[in-house]
Amino acid sequence: MSDLSLDITLTVNGERIAERVEARKSLVDFLRDDLALTGSHVGCEHGVCGTCTVRVNGEIVRGCLMLAVQCDGATVETIEGLSDSGEVADLQRAFEQRNALQCGYCTPGMLATAQDLLSRGGVPSRDEIREHISGNYCRCTGYHAIVDAVEAVAQARAGAKP
Amino acid sequence: MKIVEDSPPVLSVLDRPNSYIGRSVPRPNLARLTQGRGQYISDVTLPRMAHVAFVRSPHAHARIVNIATEAAKQAPGVLAVVTGPELAKVMTPWVGVLTHLKGLKSAEQSPLAIERACWQGEAVCAVVARTRAEAEDACELVDVTYEELPAVVDAETALDAKTPVIHASLGDNLCFERKLDVGAVDKAFAESDAVIETTFVTGRHTGVCNEPRAVVADWNPGEQRLTVYHATQAPHMMQDLFALHLGLEHQQVRILTKDVGGSFGIKVHTYADEMATVALSKLLKRPVKFVADRIESFVTDIHARDHRIKGKIGVMKDGTITAFEIDDLTGIGPYSVYPRTSGIEANQVVNLTGGPYQCPNYRAQARVVFTNKNVMCQYRAVGHPIAVAVTEGLVDLAAAKIGMDPLEIRRRNLIADDAYPTQSASGLKFEKLSHHEALAHLDTMMNYAALRAEQAKMRKDGIYRGIGFASFIEVTNPSAAFYGVGGARITSQDGATAKLDAQGNITVHTGVTEQGQGAEAVIAQCAATSFGVSMDRVRVVTGDTDNTPYGGGTWASRAAGIGGEAAWQAGKALRDNVLAVAGAMLQAKPEDLDIRNGIVVDKSNGTERLALNELARVAYFRPDTLPPGFQAELMATRHYVPRAWPFAFTNGIQASYLEVDTDTGFVKLLRHWCVEDCGTIINPQLVDEQIRGGVVQGIGAALFEQCLYDDRGQMLNGNMADYLVPMAVEMPDIDCGHVVSPTADSELGAKGAGEAGTAGAPACIMNAINDALRPLGAQPLTDMPFTPDKILRALGKI
Numbered sequence: 001m002s003d004l005s006l007d008i009t010l011t012v013n014g015e016r017i018a019e020r021v022e023a024r025k026s027l028v029d030f031l032r033d034d035l036a037l038t039g040s041h042v043g044c045e046h047g048v049c050g051t052c053t054v055r056v057n058g059e060i061v062r063g064c065l066m067l068a069v070q071c072d073g074a075t076v077e078t079i080e081g082l083s084d085s086g087e088v089a090d091l092q093r094a095f096e097q098r099n100a101l102q103c104g105y106c107t108p109g110m111l112a113t114a115q116d117l118l119s120r121g122g123v124p125s126r127d128e129i130r131e132h133i134s135g136n137y138c139r140c141t142g143y144h145a146i147v148d149a150v151e152a153v154a155q156a157r158a159g160a161k162p
Numbered sequence: 163m164k165i166v167e168d169s170p171p172v173l174s175v176l177d178r179p180n181s182y183i184g185r186s187v188p189r190p191n192l193a194r195l196t197q198g199r200g201q202y203i204s205d206v207t208l209p210r211m212a213h214v215a216f217v218r219s220p221h222a223h224a225r226i227v228n229i230a231t232e233a234a235k236q237a238p239g240v241l242a243v244v245t246g247p248e249l250a251k252v253m254t255p256w257v258g259v260l261t262h263l264k265g266l267k268s269a270e271q272s273p274l275a276i277e278r279a280c281w282q283g284e285a286v287c288a289v290v291a292r293t294r295a296e297a298e299d300a301c302e303l304v305d306v307t308y309e310e311l312p313a314v315v316d317a318e319t320a321l322d323a324k325t326p327v328i329h330a331s332l333g334d335n336l337c338f339e340r341k342l343d344v345g346a347v348d349k350a351f352a353e354s355d356a357v358i359e360t361t362f363v364t365g366r367h368t369g370v371c372n373e374p375r376a377v378v379a380d381w382n383p384g385e386q387r388l389t390v391y392h393a394t395q396a397p398h399m400m401q402d403l404f405a406l407h408l409g410l411e412h413q414q415v416r417i418l419t420k421d422v423g424g425s426f427g428i429k430v431h432t433y434a435d436e437m438a439t440v441a442l443s444k445l446l447k448r449p450v451k452f453v454a455d456r457i458e459s460f461v462t463d464i465h466a467r468d469h470r471i472k473g474k475i476g477v478m479k480d481g482t483i484t485a486f487e488i489d490d491l492t493g494i495g496p497y498s499v500y501p502r503t504s505g506i507e508a509n510q511v512v513n514l515t516g517g518p519y520q521c522p523n524y525r526a527q528a529r530v531v532f533t534n535k536n537v538m539c540q541y542r543a544v545g546h547p548i549a550v551a552v553t554e555g556l557v558d559l560a561a562a563k564i565g566m567d568p569l570e571i572r573r574r575n576l577i578a579d580d581a582y583p584t585q586s587a588s589g590l591k592f593e594k595l596s597h598h599e600a601l602a603h604l605d606t607m608m609n610y611a612a613l614r615a616e617q618a619k620m621r622k623d624g625i626y627r628g629i630g631f632a633s634f635i636e637v638t639n640p641s642a643a644f645y646g647v648g649g650a651r652i653t654s655q656d657g658a659t660a661k662l663d664a665q666g667n668i669t670v671h672t673g674v675t676e677q678g679q680g681a682e683a684v685i686a687q688c689a690a691t692s693f694g695v696s697m698d699r700v701r702v703v704t705g706d707t708d709n710t711p712y713g714g715g716t717w718a719s720r721a722a723g724i725g726g727e728a729a730w731q732a733g734k735a736l737r738d739n740v741l742a743v744a745g746a747m748l749q750a751k752p753e754d755l756d757i758r759n760g761i762v763v764d765k766s767n768g769t770e771r772l773a774l775n776e777l778a779r780v781a782y783f784r785p786d787t788l789p790p791g792f793q794a795e796l797m798a799t800r801h802y803v804p805r806a807w808p809f810a811f812t813n814g815i816q817a818s819y820l821e822v823d824t825d826t827g828f829v830k831l832l833r834h835w836c837v838e839d840c841g842t843i844i845n846p847q848l849v850d851e852q853i854r855g856g857v858v859q860g861i862g863a864a865l866f867e868q869c870l871y872d873d874r875g876q877m878l879n880g881n882m883a884d885y886l887v888p889m890a891v892e893m894p895d896i897d898c899g900h901v902v903s904p905t906a907d908s909e910l911g912a913k914g915a916g917e918a919g920t921a922g923a924p925a926c927i928m929n930a931i932n933d934a935l936r937p938l939g940a941q942p943l944t945d946m947p948f949t950p951d952k953i954l955r956a957l958g959k960i
């Protein structure tokens with residue numbers, strides 16, 4: 001099986017990457033094992049928990065349900081890239097202030113999903129926030145604090161607009 | 163909180179600058195987690211590290227006839243294929259018993275099954291390869307011949323004569339039994355105006371930590387030392403166990419626990435596959451990594467709460483509860499889990515049932531039996547959700563029977579707030595609880611009367627809403643009474659070391675661990691406050707047996723109450739030592755000085771005398787300028803263990819408001835409230851978030867979570883698509899309130915708060931559902947989880 005490998009080139013967090021990967025390797029395993037981007041986590045490995053959520057070509061995807069070879073030519077963004085660019089700095093700050101994370105394992109995926117909602121603009125209701133993050137499992141917080149943090153950032157971003 | 167002041171106070175310790183007790187300061191260690199820069203054990207890689215995957219039994223009970231490993235050994239990347247008998251030469255077996263649970267028995271367990279597999283998922287062979295994928299590929303080439311044996315899957319019949327005995331050496335399938343009979347139970351029932359009996363079932367469920375169990379073991383033959391990177395709650399306990407079963411000294415074993423992706427009691431036990439990973443590293447003389455995948459997690463992470471409890475309550479027309487009686491039966495899998503045992507949960511059910519109430523008559527029986535399912539052991543709020551469900555379920559049924567409001571019956575029976583110290587019928591000792599104040603606070607906070615009015619109005623429109631309550635008590639800050647007295651090498655004391663560095667900042671090393679609950683913040687808050695610096699000048703070190711005082715770690719809601727007190731005392735001790743140096747430098751009396759905001763000041767008027775960095779410079783680099791014979795001691799260690807009380811009990815009450823769709827059986831949670839009393843609150847935000855997270859974990863048990871097994875002992879839903887956990891959209895907002903009754907056992911007065919939410923939520927949801935359905939004449943639901951089909955059955959719709 002391991003001889004079924006393919007060459008791929010892609011952009012990860014702005015870096016051009018060229019690697020040979022096993023066809024069977026998932027995107028999240030590729031990110032973690034081959035690129036040492038350990039900010040993306042593995043939780044259930046079958047698309048339910050959302051812990052491995054990353055952005056591919058601007059859309060959030062499950063890193064465990066996509067193969068690395070499917071990302072040939074793609075642009076991938078992980079929590080490391082989202083942090084370095086400052087794109088989610090306000091969300092990160094709000095999560096820290098509101099203790100919207102405990103163990104932090106779901107947080108990179110949760111931030112990517114929250115940013116996906118907030119990037120649509122407007123101030124979503126608490127129900128809309130809950131609905132949108134319902135593909136991301138958090139065992140620690142009970143979600144209330146996460147909803148608070150996302151809501152606060154939505155309001156702050158809306159207020160900051162002219 | 164009782165603070166011992168050390169001379170005429172000008173500023174009390176809570177008024178001084180850098181007073182962080184009772185403040186919601188953000189956790190200092192969060193930014194690395196929000197940036198994806200945490201280091202979980204699953205992230206750890208080491209030079210020459212190999213990966214292990216396990217061949218696991220597909221049968222609930224089977225004889226292992228043969229294991230053919232040749233093909234696997236030839237597979238690409240494979241380094242070793244190891245069976246049980248081979249690994250037994252490296253590591254000794256263990257038995258999960260404790261002497262204070264009299265009569266508790268169990269069988270020897272090994273890192274890999276030998277001769278027999280006793281549950282589906284038990285590891286029978288280990289394959290070590292260069293990558294996890296290669297190890298898994300080779301697992302498929304290991305050919306195990308099994309002879310399937312009859313499986314014991316039903317706890318109800320586990321003790322029947324015709325049921326096979328799982329471990330012949332034990333004689334029967336009874337692991338542990340406890341009986342208690344206090345007061346005059348039969349007389350009380352006979353004299354009651356009403357007696358209500360029913361059977362409760364709490365579904366077998368599990369922790370589903372977001373990060374599965376993970377361990378990297380590194381035996382270095384050159385150093386004759388084992389370093390284990392372990393996602394554990396109790397590093398020193400694991401050091402002891404690895405050393406014991408590998409024949410090593412503690413000095414030869416270092417446990418490093420970095421970030422842990424959730425634990426909840428799951429990561430405080432001995433797991434055979436983790437023991438095997440450590441033994442394999444010793445055998446192969448190189449690092450070996452094991453991370454459970456999700457399916458492995460479901461069939462090997464400890465399960466919990468699989469209980470059937472027959473309950474009985476007697477009540478007078480005026481609401482007086484006359485007696486409680488329970489008969490608890492639980493099937494715990496084929497082994498009592500080492501070293502905490504699988505008898506504790508049922509023991510806690512016996513201890514805690516009826517606990518909030520003033521009722522002198524109580525009879526209990528608990529039987530813990532072996533089955534061929536995955537093992538059960540201690541999971542967040544051990545035994546509490548079961549005892550609270552039984553107690554509060556019975557109290558609500560009694561109220562309904564006599565036509566009394568559920569809050570009123572509690573008001574009439576909860577132990578009076580001025581009755582302390584006192585004890586429960588089962589003998590639990592209570593220092594100070596606040597049931598009535600908590601109930602009154604909840605009544606106001608939720609605006610109970612208005613909700614009842616709304617409920618009545620909506621019923622007329624065919625909308626069925628329910629209000630449920632659950633009073634509870636919680637075991638926190640355990641003394642040696644929990645494990646130590648039973649012979650377990652699990653420490654109840656904990657330590658903290660505070661040291662001043664050469665720039666005048668302090669580092670605090672603590673034996674408690676960070677599982678995400680905020681232990682590092684709490685330790686920093688305590689030490690910063692008692693020492694007298696801002697929190698940004700305090701660094702906390704956890705999770706390293708080479709570099710922290712011996713301690714128990716994080717379990718039974720002990721980290722803040724015990725670890726926090728040790729840090730508080732260590733900060734005070736270091737302050738005294740620093741002021742001795744300052745006194746020598748300033749030719750002043752140390753008792754006339756204080757440290758505020760990192761500066762030595764005159765205590766009387768706050769005049770700044772000396773910055774800590776200058777003091778440290780002199781003490782470390784120019785000690786020659788200090789008076790002859792004076793030695794600066796800029797590191798101080800203090801330990802703390804509760805001594806006056808076996809446990810610091812906390813109390814509280816929860817309420818749920820929900821709506822049942824009587825056509826679909828779906829439950830919509832509208833709101834949830836919890837008022838609890840954990841003594842001195844060190845960080846209100848962290849306490850509230852423990853409550854909220856715990857409540858949702860309890861809601862999972864009430865509505866969604868259950869490990870389903872078929873009659874051959876096969877788990878049917880061992881994945882996250884089929885085993886449902888609470889997600890954001892189904893969860894309500896949760897309001898928290900507090901009453902503060904500090905424990906006098908420590909100076910801080912803090913008790914634990916980690917399990918209160920989980921303890922009370924399932925009962926609360928159950929009572930709210932039954933409250934919603936009562937006008938429809940539905941049979942009370944007592945069989946968790948309350949799935950839509952059960953609700954529709956209760957309504958007679960299917």
